[in-house]
Amino acid sequence: MKRVSTLTLISQTETLDSIRQPVMTESSRTVYCTQLDVTRSEWIAAQQQSLSPSYRLLVFFGDYNGEKIAIYNGRRFEIYRTFGAEDYIELYLGERIGEINAN
Secondary structure, eight states: OOEEEEEEEEEEEEETTSOOOEEEEEEEEEEEEEEEOOOOOHHHHHHTTTTEEEEEEEEEEEOOOOOEEEEETEEEEEEEEEEEEEEEEEEEEEEEEOOOOOO
C-alpha cells in the first residue's frame, strides 16, 4: 500500500555551553514522503539488530541530508537504514527494542 504524507526530519548539532559542556541542539524540517510496506525480510533483519521496524518511507533524494531521527505520525523514530534508488531514497524508521518513546 502506498500513502503520500509528510515527514519531519530532525538534525542534531553538538555545541558547547558556557561552561564547555556538550549540548545537543535539534533543528527540524518537513518533507513529503510516500509510505511503503515493510517487507518480511526487512523485519527479520531489523529484529537481529534489536530494532522494531515501523515504517519504510520513500523521500526525494535531494530532501534527505543524512538525518538520523524523524517524526512520523506524531511519533519519534530512529532512521536505522537507507537505500538509494535513482531520484528517491528509502528511509527505514524504527525503534530500539526495550526503549520507551517519550513522545
